Amino acid sequence: MEHFIVSARKYRPKNFQDVVGQQAITNTLENAIKNNHLAQALLFTGPRGVGKTSCARILAKKINQQDAENSEEEDFAFNIFELDAASNNSVDDIRSLTDQVRIPPQTGKYKVYIIDEVHMLSQAAFNAFLKTLEEPPAHAIFILATTEKHKIIPTILSRCQIFDFKRIGVLDAKNYLKKISEKEDITAEDDALHIIAQKADGAMRDALSIFDRVVSFSGKNLTREAVTENLNVLDYDTYFGMTDLLLDNKIPDVLNAFNTVLSKGFEGHHFINGLASHFRDLLVAKDKATLDLLEVGDSAKKKYLTQATRASIPFLLQAIQKANDCDLNYRASKNQRLLVELSIMQIASITFDGEKKKSANYIIPATFFQALSPRKKKNTTIIAAEPKEIATPTATVPKTEIQKVVEKPAIKKPILKNVGRLNTQPGKYSLKGFNQQKEVKKTVVEENFEQHPKTTFTEEKLQELWKAYVALLNTKGERSMASIVGTDIPTLGSDFKITFTVPNKLMEDQFKKGRPGLMKFLRENLNNYGISIAVQLNEAVEKKFAYTPQEKYNKLKEKNPLLEKLRQAFELDL
Structure with missing residues (x-):
């Protein structure tokens, strides 16, 4: 058996030209x-x-x-x-x-x-x-x-x-390892050598030692997968996938991905440091002038350039700050996993409702994901809720009704141009920007649905879905709109015209603002795109509402007559 000489000794420089870096x-x-x-x-x-x-x-x-x-x-x-x-x-x-x-x-x-x-x-x-x-x-x-x-x-x-003497650069170390691979007749992927050079952290002797170890593991063919498995390092694909989830605001998927990282034996500190470095590399890839600072292989560089187009500079700066704060507080924290989870949830919430002002530590409410989690099938609408009752202003709707799945055939939805956030130069608080937003909302309401189905439905079915929409608004935390929609029971007229009555002008204005969302919900679940909703103002209805203590007591007494006996027994005053 031939005596093996480690690469650090075998390839020790013999003249100044062989010294790397x-x-x-x-x-x-x-x-x-x-x-x-x-x-x-x-x-x-x-x-x-x-x-x-x-x-x-x-x-x-x-x-x-x-x-x-x-x-x-x-x-x-x-x-x-x-x-x-x-x-x-x-x-x-x-x-x-x-x-x-x-x-x-x-x-x-x-x-x-x-x-x-x-x-x-x-x-x-x-x-x-x-x-x-x-x-x-x-x-x-x-x-x-x-x-x-x-x-x-x-x-x-x-x-x-x-x-x-300075640390040896990643590219210099990678090129030297490439020369050694050719001398030893070893086929090595560029990304595999790059990971070894990064792991060495500027020390050529360490790079050669790691190279020998990986060759012993995988033989004459060095692949990126074999190197990451042997060195137990987090592959950059992990960070690419995590960043995509963070940009899409998918907090449940982010937490599951982090749990997968922990299950592989990595520490949260190692993960958050790597994530911060990944954000730094994305920031570097945003500008051609700083592209040379991106010390990665050619294939990885293409991925960084692609993902850098998705991530905005404000997002990256805030994400780096939050990851750095987590790094600084990690050692002192008693619940280190929770600290990392809070940090990545905050990062995932940065781009959520971007036009709204949020606190620095804002996290998307869990109710948002509870309402969206069951939407798995493409042509199926599911409204998720717990099997218990939800109180609304006019009626109590069992959540089992809300859990019904309304199947509908595949519909080619109309393409709505300029819907959503305005990608225009005027500020969102400027007069011009405000007028543009009004024009966009108007185009959405006036969209033509003549070519879409108009399936018939009963008034009972309409009222059932109406209550379901009230419950959905409550689960989303939009209680003000839910109380307005629940003030009256809608009626169905000819040509699928729905009539709804409100007691005052303020509620009428608020209902009109939320009407597009209600119409979209009804159209999709009833498979009828000819629906229209007319709102009527009836100030006489306002008398139903109690304002004085006596009126409030009378309302409560109507619901529970025993209340009067209780007041008399204890000789209570109003």
Whole structure:
């Protein structure tokens, strides 16, 4: 069995051209060697796995190759000394090092000392090293490497030429993994390599380790699905689907999708962070000038551009703010799942009734979804309610009546132009915008339904659906309109003309505003598009309403005669 060498060792850079993502530093070091401008003490600092130790070894080899013969074949291993400061951090270790520095090299021009993890040296060891570092022999060069520059004392920093290594970009890491895949005869999808590069978080060594792990899992064919399954990361398709549900205001589906994410073993904190990053990427995709900031594969970039057209900038800004607030409060919350659920419900409510003013923490009422949830069949109208009675101003309607399903044949509905929100430039509170809204409402009412069916129906059927509509308004929370519609029982005349009586002018105006919704409900459920509703004003009916305490008491006494006996027994006054 052939000995396996991990990719991080097998493909460790052997010259400056092989170093990924540190072009500025490698060019500086090469020019310093050529021009003999190399400092005698250098400090390489930066995150883990970005090439600090590799660059130090390459530099140590290049320094002596400059003047030697057959330089390409000579590695000058006897001139390079590596010290791990994590395990050799005492004063005695540094004193031993300074004693060795005095001895000149046997071959080559320089002796190079690489001290890795230099921040682990003790305070006494740093002080013992100061003098040697400040005035080293001409043949000695020190290269210090650390991930935590802030732990090194200032007197050491002031004696070094500092090189700050940066995190390796996602695209640079992906391209390097692609080259390795070709060398190893591995077929890898572009998105699969991109996910590995993202998971590495700027560390090339981590990217190579993850690459080896995924290859062991899936063999010679790396797919996006295999990578996400093996690394247990949330695929961006999850966030695309979640964002579609949020834009469609589907709170029940959003909560179910979040529950699915939790059932796969992901934390809510991980999910909300990923969702915020997804919103950020959508915001970046809105403008061509910032499109380069979108560090994703080509296929994913097309999806981002498509979804970015649906999501408005105000929605994305508010969604990012809410997701960020959830992230900040997550650790301190005692019910973390509820915190995330509230946040995504608030995000799903941002675009609901966009023209209305809402509070910052507005959530769509549950009654809205209770009324819509049973509407599953395309040509079937279902009104959902609990099997209990709902009180209306004039009658009590059992909800079992409301649950009836009225089947009707497929009807090609008329196309109503300019209905709904106005996509016009004038403000919604301007006079011009107000007039345009009035014109739109007028066109809706005057729509021609001559080609649509006009099925006959009885007055009893009409009154049954009328009560059902009152109950529906109550479930939606529109109690004012429900009380107006329930003040009288409609009558059916010739040519499907419905007559309805109201007691005062105010109720007449309010009824006319809600009449289009009532007509649509009756037309669809009765399968008759020739219906018209005429409203009559009869101020005499208003006498039915009680205003004074005595009138109110008389009304109650009519409903329950025992009330008078109770008043007399306790000698109560009105």
